Amino acid sequence: MKNKPKLMKLRWLGVTVLLSMYASSSWAFNIDDVAKQAKDLAGKGYEAPKSNLPSQLRDMKYADYQQIQFNRDKAYWSKLKTPFKLEFYHQGMYFDTPVQINEVTASTVRQIKYSPDYFNFGNVKHDPETVKNLGFAGFKVLYPLNSKNKKDDEITSFLGASYFRVIGAGQVYGLSSRGLAIDTALPSGEEFPRFKEFWIERPKPSDKHLVIYALLDSPRATGAYRFLITPGKESTVDVQSKVYLRDKVGKLGVAPLTSMFLFGPNQPSPNTNYRPQLHDSNGLSIHAGNGEWIWRPLNNPKHLAVSTFTVENPKGFGLLQRGRDFDQYQDLDDRYDLRPSGWIEPQGDWGKGRVELVEIPTADETNDNIVAFWTPENLPDPGKEMNFKYRLHFTRDESQLHSPDVAFVKSTLRSTGDVKQSNLVRQPDGTVAFVVDFTGQDMSKLPENTQVTPQVSIGNNGELVENSVRYNPVTKGWRLMMRLRVKDNKQATEMRAALMSGDKTLTETWSYQLPANE
Numbered sequence: 001m002k003n004k005p006k007l008m009k010l011r012w013l014g015v016t017v018l019l020s021m022y023a024s025s026s027w028a029f030n031i032d033d034v035a036k037q038a039k040d041l042a043g044k045g046y047e048a049p050k051s052n053l054p055s056q057l058r059d060m061k062y063a064d065y066q067q068i069q070f071n072r073d074k075a076y077w078s079k080l081k082t083p084f085k086l087e088f089y090h091q092g093m094y095f096d097t098p099v100q101i102n103e104v105t106a107s108t109v110r111q112i113k114y115s116p117d118y119f120n121f122g123n124v125k126h127d128p129e130t131v132k133n134l135g136f137a138g139f140k141v142l143y144p145l146n147s148k149n150k151k152d153d154e155i156t157s158f159l160g161a162s163y164f165r166v167i168g169a170g171q172v173y174g175l176s177s178r179g180l181a182i183d184t185a186l187p188s189g190e191e192f193p194r195f196k197e198f199w200i201e202r203p204k205p206s207d208k209h210l211v212i213y214a215l216l217d218s219p220r221a222t223g224a225y226r227f228l229i230t231p232g233k234e235s236t237v238d239v240q241s242k243v244y245l246r247d248k249v250g251k252l253g254v255a256p257l258t259s260m261f262l263f264g265p266n267q268p269s270p271n272t273n274y275r276p277q278l279h280d281s282n283g284l285s286i287h288a289g290n291g292e293w294i295w296r297p298l299n300n301p302k303h304l305a306v307s308t309f310t311v312e313n314p315k316g317f318g319l320l321q322r323g324r325d326f327d328q329y330q331d332l333d334d335r336y337d338l339r340p341s342g343w344i345e346p347q348g349d350w351g352k353g354r355v356e357l358v359e360i361p362t363a364d365e366t367n368d369n370i371v372a373f374w375t376p377e378n379l380p381d382p383g384k385e386m387n388f389k390y391r392l393h394f395t396r397d398e399s400q401l402h403s404p405d406v407a408f409v410k411s412t413l414r415s416t417g418d419v420k421q422s423n424l425v426r427q428p429d430g431t432v433a434f435v436v437d438f439t440g441q442d443m444s445k446l447p448e449n450t451q452v453t454p455q456v457s458i459g460n461n462g463e464l465v466e467n468s469v470r471y472n473p474v475t476k477g478w479r480l481m482m483r484l485r486v487k488d489n490k491q492a493t494e495m496r497a498a499l500m501s502g503d504k505t506l507t508e509t510w511s512y513q514l515p516a517n518e
Contacts, residue, residue, distance in 0.1 A: 001162055003331050029104045029199060033244045034213050034224035035385075041215075041222040042244035043382055048219075049097040049196065056131040057092045065092040067122030074118050075142065075152075078101075081205040083144055085152060085357040086112075089137040091152065092118050098135020100197040109199060112136075139198070141210060143146070143231045145169050149189075155231045161192040162216055165256070166394045167340055168235035172337030174259065174280035175319055177392060178490060180243065181253025181373050185306050186356045193218035197227075220247045234400075245382045246314075252375035253356070254388050259319045261298040261366050264436075266512070267414040271367045275330050278365055280339050281319035283409075284357050284372050285401065285508075289313035293508035297412045298370055299359050302513040307357040307490065309511075317355050318343035319372050320398055322410070334365075340394040343401055344374070345405050347389035354376040362469060399441075407440030407499070407507040409506045410475055417465070417483040429463050431483040432514065438499055441476030452478050452499050452506065457496035461487050480510075489517040 045407060051058070068090045076086035091098060101112045114135045115127065121356025135499040139158035142152035146169055158164045162179030182191040209230040216223035217323045228238040239255070263269040279298065286294040288311045290390070292467040295309065297320075311317075320341040329336040353376040360369040380386060395401070402408045448471040458464045466483035478499055487491055493514040 004471040008155075008212055019294065024453045026291065027107060029109060029213070031213060031224050031226040031240055031242065034199070034226075037215055038217075038224040039383075039385070040246055040265055041217055042246050044064075046219045046246060048409075049194070050204040051096040051132060052098065052217075053096040056126055057124075057131070058096050060092055062093065062123065065095075065258060066147040067124050068092060068371065069120045070118060073221050074133075074264055076112065077202070080202075082207065083150075083205075084203045084207070084210050085142040086139055086200065087142065087154075088114075088118060088139045088428070089157075091134050095137035095160060097194075097478060098336070099195060101136055102199045103196070104199050104201045104211075107204075116483070118446050119201040121298040129284055134453075141202075141229070143210075145231050145448050155235060156229055156237075158195065158198065160214075160399055161194045161354055162214075166229065166235050166237055166392070168231065168394050169233045169395060170338065170394070171340045171394065172335050172338045173338075174321065175342050176258045176368065177237075177240070177260060177342060178253075178256040179214065179219075180221060181371065182218065182221060183250045184253050184256075184269070184356075184371055185304060185360075186250045191220060191249075193221055193223070215490065216243075216473040219243050219293060220249050222253075234393055234395040234397065236394070239388075239390050239392060241388045243386040243388070244384070245379065245386075247382055249379070251356075251375055252379055253371070253375055254350075255346075255392075256371060256373035257319045257342045257344070258368045259298075259342075259372075260362070260368050261359070261370050262362065263300060264298075266297045266414045267299055267515075268414070276329050276330070277323070277336065277338065279321070279370075280368060281321050281341070282414075283320055283322060284312060284317070284355070285320050285343075286317045286355055287315040289315060291315075293406050293408070294511050295409045296411075296511045296513075298357075298358060299513065299515050300303075300362060300369065301359050301492075302361055303516060304361070305513065305515065307513055309355045309357075310353075311355055312352050313349045313372065314346055314353075314355065316345045316401070317372065317374065318393075318401070319370065320401070321396075322398055323406075324396060328454045338396070340396060341398055341401070343395065345391040345392065345393065350376070350388070371447050374411065391407075402440065402508075404441035404503075407438045407443040407477060409508065409510050410437045410439045410477065412436050412512065429483075431485050432481075433466075434482045435510075436480040436482075436497060436510050437472060437475055437477060438480065439472075440507070442475040443478070443506060446501075450501060452501055454480050454497060455500050456480075456482060456497045457495070458484055459490045461472070462493040462495070484514075486517075492516050 070087040093212040144150040145153040201211040223243040262276040277380040284296040358371040364371040414436040417433040418426040
């Protein structure tokens with residue numbers, strides 16, 4: 001009998017050790033846990049999300065929705081020794097369905113439950129009883145990015161469908177990324193998959209990154225996503241996705257970017273405006289698998305336009321904001337000069353496919369009218385897994401996105417074509433003129449008497465009238481000047497150009513579509 005307590009103690013000690021080992025090494029949440037749910041969903045019929053939003057919040061104006069602010073003193077993780085904090089978005093307007101948000105710790109997963117106490121409703125009239133059981137529309141992440149006193153800055157936001165935005169130090173929100181795009185710009189209409197549930201790993205005090213998992217759902221696709229967000233001067237997001245089709249789709253958009261272009265030097269404002277340019281991005285850049293660099297300046301067309309670039313195993317593509325001088329924008333409120341470029345860097349071989357650019361007419365800057373994405377040439381049967389990994393860069397230092405030995409397009413200028421008469425007066429001749437300035441690290445070292453020749457091609461709807469190149473001492477690059485005569489103003493005109501020195505290509509390919517004028 002004297003030994004009995006001792007034996008029991010040893011047994012309990014053994015159980016304690018085993019439980020501790022299980023908790024520390026055997027349990028871990030990862031993307032496969034989300035993928036299992038996504039695959040199960042893909043094998044079932046789609047259930048559309050149901051709105052639980054009272055009409056007084058659904059019918060509100062944007063200015064009223066902005067009044068519903070998260071109480072910053074209630075930021076999630078604010079009492080933990082971690083540099084990251086979470087704040088949440090309330091439902092309202094078209095953000096009318098709740099998303100479930102979970103916290104992942106070292107030993108468990110638990111839902112972060114909604115409470116109206118998280119929010120200040122301002123002057124928004126609402127019935128407290130109708131909001132007490134609502135949910136979150138999305139969330140934002142705070143991190144001390146811009147100041148040495150560790151003041152919290154918003155670095156990322158997940159709100160609406162599968163949209164999310166990320167910024168680095170000294171940047172302001174501009175273009176958005178998405179989890180997936182389906183049938184963009186097809187006559188059948190676009191399908192917008194949504195992130196219906198999130199799992200966010202609780203960061204350790206020393207962590208410099210945040211891990212977020214998301215479950216995507218839509219009528220014809222499901223998916224599991226892992227985002228590793230690393231804030232910094234250039235914030236990056238490492239994305240891993242496992243996508244399953246429920247049914248066939250017309251076009252699958254992988255790693256979509258969404259932006260805005262209203263006007264710029266290649267397409268000046270039709271109305272007098274003190275701002276020379278107004279856009280979140282001014283061009284699509286592509287680094288093809290064969291090493292070619294392509295630059296496609298953006299347009300705000302009068303009709304929907306889709307441009308396709310066939311690329312096998314792309315090395316990168318993105319919507320860039322080239323030009324960082326405030327004088328180019330002159331906007332103190334919206335600071336377009338501080339908006340980041342978004343660059344997709346595929347991990348591994350993506351195979352055959354194409355980068356597509358969609359340009360949608362817009363009358364003002366409140367509409368995101370530009371979409372770019374990768375679409376595979378072949379899609380698997382419904383239920384089969386597709387894997388895509390890529391790194392997203394959000395940067396204001398576009399020079400790092402260029403190869404030093406390949407000059408890039410610094411600016412594209414468009415004007416009415418004219419001819420200088422014998423009396424030195426310039427006389428319009430019915431042509432359209434383009435001035436394209438190329439510059440680059442290696443190009444700037446070339447002697448100004450280097451023999452540089454243009455290589456220009458115009459589509460069937462245009463006739464090239466002038467084609468010349470000259471050294472630009474200001475940029476230490478070369479300026480290409482072209483005039484073309486458009487045959488049918490009701491049709492778009494395709495143009496391509498690059499600069500050569502002997503048989504060596506000095507520049508990226510300038511690829512432009514002059515929009516139809518009617």
